[in-house]
Amino acid sequence: MRQTALAAIQFSCSWDREENVATADRLVRQAARAGANVVLTPELFETPYFCAVQNRAFMDLARPIGQHPTIEHFARLAAELGVVIPVSVFERAGTALFNSVVVLDADGKAVGHYRKSHIPQAPGYEEKYYFSPGDTGFKPIDTAYGRLGIAVCWDQWFPEAARSLVLRGADFLLYPTAIGSEPGQPHVDSMEHWRIVMRGHAGANMVPVVAANRIGAETTEGVKMTFYGSSFIADHLGALVAGADRSTEQVIVGSFDLDVCREYREGWGCFRDRRPDLYGALATLDGRSRSDAA
Amino acid sequence: MRQTALAAIQFSCSWDREENVATADRLVRQAARAGANVVLTPELFETPYFCAVQNRAFMDLARPIGQHPTIEHFARLAAELGVVIPVSVFERAGTALFNSVVVLDADGKAVGHYRKSHIPQAPGYEEKYYFSPGDTGFKPIDTAYGRLGIAVCWDQWFPEAARSLVLRGADFLLYPTAIGSEPGQPHVDSMEHWRIVMRGHAGANMVPVVAANRIGAETTEGVKMTFYGSSFIADHLGALVAGADRSTEQVIVGSFDLDVCREYREGWGCFRDRRPDLYGALATLDGRSRSDAA
Numbered sequence: 375m376r377q378t379a380l381a382a383i384q385f386s387c388s389w390d391r392e393e394n395v396a397t398a399d400r401l402v403r404q405a406a407r408a409g410a411n412v413v414l415t416p417e418l419f420e421t422p423y424f425c426a427v428q429n430r431a432f433m434d435l436a437r438p439i440g441q442h443p444t445i446e447h448f449a450r451l452a453a454e455l456g457v458v459i460p461v462s463v464f465e466r467a468g469t470a471l472f473n474s475v476v477v478l479d480a481d482g483k484a485v486g487h488y489r490k491s492h493i494p495q496a497p498g499y500e501e502k503y504y505f506s507p508g509d510t511g512f513k514p515i516d517t518a519y520g521r522l523g524i525a526v527c528w529d530q531w532f533p534e535a536a537r538s539l540v541l542r543g544a545d546f547l548l549y550p551t552a553i554g555s556e557p558g559q560p561h562v563d564s565m566e567h568w569r570i571v572m573r574g575h576a577g578a579n580m581v582p583v584v585a586a587n588r589i590g591a592e593t594t595e596g597v598k599m600t601f602y603g604s605s606f607i608a609d610h611l612g613a614l615v616a617g618a619d620r621s622t623e624q625v626i627v628g629s630f631d632l633d634v635c636r637e638y639r640e641g642w643g644c645f646r647d648r649r650p651d652l653y654g655a656l657a658t659l660d661g662r663s664r665s666d667a668a
Numbered sequence: 669m670r671q672t673a674l675a676a677i678q679f680s681c682s683w684d685r686e687e688n689v690a691t692a693d694r695l696v697r698q699a700a701r702a703g704a705n706v707v708l709t710p711e712l713f714e715t716p717y718f719c720a721v722q723n724r725a726f727m728d729l730a731r732p733i734g735q736h737p738t739i740e741h742f743a744r745l746a747a748e749l750g751v752v753i754p755v756s757v758f759e760r761a762g763t764a765l766f767n768s769v770v771v772l773d774a775d776g777k778a779v780g781h782y783r784k785s786h787i788p789q790a791p792g793y794e795e796k797y798y799f800s801p802g803d804t805g806f807k808p809i810d811t812a813y814g815r816l817g818i819a820v821c822w823d824q825w826f827p828e829a830a831r832s833l834v835l836r837g838a839d840f841l842l843y844p845t846a847i848g849s850e851p852g853q854p855h856v857d858s859m860e861h862w863r864i865v866m867r868g869h870a871g872a873n874m875v876p877v878v879a880a881n882r883i884g885a886e887t888t889e890g891v892k893m894t895f896y897g898s899s900f901i902a903d904h905l906g907a908l909v910a911g912a913d914r915s916t917e918q919v920i921v922g923s924f925d926l927d928v929c930r931e932y933r934e935g936w937g938c939f940r941d942r943r944p945d946l947y948g949a950l951a952t953l954d955g956r957s958r959s960d961a962a
């Protein structure tokens with residue numbers, strides 16, 4: 375039996391970095407008091423979602439992982455509370471900028487580092503302007519509370535990412551997120567679509583899934599966006615076990631026996647019956663595998 | 669605009685093959701009257717689900733595709749009604765047996781043939797005893813009413829199959845199915861899990877999905893199974909647009925503009941942003957891609 379409690383925190387983010395860190399600190403503590411062993415923060419919570427626009431100046435927000443006061447703050451908090459905290463940060467690595475997550479183990483040590491692989495580009499989500507596509511790949515990260523499968527926001531739309539993480543032994547999937555209205559498509563509300571895709575990852579891979587989103591309205595250089603919260607936790611069958619609303623600062627927690635999930639996964643037989651010999655299309659962008667005769 | 673109405677029929681199956689064909693015929697006609705352009709039958713509807721047990725004699729139920737009265741029957745019906753009918757059959761091909769689907773176009777011509785790729789094995793679902801894993805791969809089939817992405821039952825648990833079909837141009841996904849109680853795990857009711865995984869495929873790939881399941885209790889050589897129906901149609905965002913109940917003979921229909929779905933898919937950008945360079949794990953059974961350093 376490996377009972378593990380996973381939590382997501384959701385809140386709104388201002389241009390006051392210290393205030394955002396203080397809010398996250400307060401909500402992580404609240405999650406820990408509720409029994410959480412792993413507490414997920416929203417994506418890039420140190421600032422408003424600056425990717426709403428393309429502005430060179432925002433590149434100066436990025437910091438090297440090893441000299442990052444926010445990471446240091448949450449490392450101390452992780453050790454104090456004995457919880458695992460994946461922290462989403464804007465990473466500068468030499469000339470490259472990444473949308474990254476540093477995983478802080480329950481003793482405060484940084485045990486892993488993931489760079490967002492799939493980078494969106496659409497009005498209001500101008501991420502290709504800022505971030506290089508991540509080069510770390512999908513590798514679970516071992517912690518005191520299980521093997522974390524971590525990916526970031528837009529990655530959540532790609533079944534390949536979820537599958538790869540679970541194939542490599544992830545016990546559960548975590549998605550720090552910043553999603554809301556679509557400035558380019560004002561009639562679109564993707565919330566239910568967003569949830570069902572990740573609940574599908576949970577069910578297809580038979581692992582719990584946690585998504586932490588921000589809330590609130592932000593206006594960046596005239597671009598107004600409303601983040602829809604709705605952070606949630608799904609179990610290994612894809613059922614919703616906890617869900618936040620669209621606009622309230624919230625902490626949600628779901629507890630799972632990771633051994634029961636693993637036994638269910640093995641008993642069901644889907645991983646046994648995979649057919650890599652038929653998956654050539656997945657290794658291409660156009661679906662035409664190189665071994666195709668036609 | 670390419671408005672296409674997709675239907676699923678669900679019914680119970682007896683040991684009287686002619687009766688099962690007559691039932692399917694009647695329900696296909698009902699679906700056509702309701703405006704359906706494509707009508708999906710349940711898996712292996714000519715007989716009870718004989719895979720409940722391992723019995724050599726049931727192998728004699730398989731027939732070559734070219735000499736198959738049920739296929740001939742539905743070819744005539746497809747031409748008469750002007751609808752596309754994918755027919756699920758037990759195929760004999762020389763010494764090999766497959767769990768197959770033959771797609772009959774709206775003029776009655778057989779335009780494609782798919783052999784189930786992922787073969788389950790569990791108490792009550794003894795398919796590895798009967799069927800060789802299919803060798804056709806995941807290739808959409810062109811018809812008068814769109815490019816069909818067809819896969820069969822257990823295939824529905826594999827995101828790789830759905831993704832491959834859509835990467836290769838499928839407009840929608842169809843899953844003939846036979847699923848219900850688990851003789852080896854009497855406490856398991858997989859219905860919601862089953863639906864959420866396929867709704868996830870719909871949402872992640874942004875195509876409509878149809879699943880047609882059988883209903884009814886069947887006892888085969890002492891093994892009792894109850895098939896849970898719940899055939900459904902999901903839209904390209906994974907929302908449920910039609911759902912049958914667990915025990916009633918039913919026809920369900922959902923209508924989609926396939927061009928609107930395609931435009932949404934392209935506009936959303938997920939296919940643009942795929943990272944085949946990071947998907948090496950998917951080409952393996954153990955998640956260890958050959959290019960992994962560690």
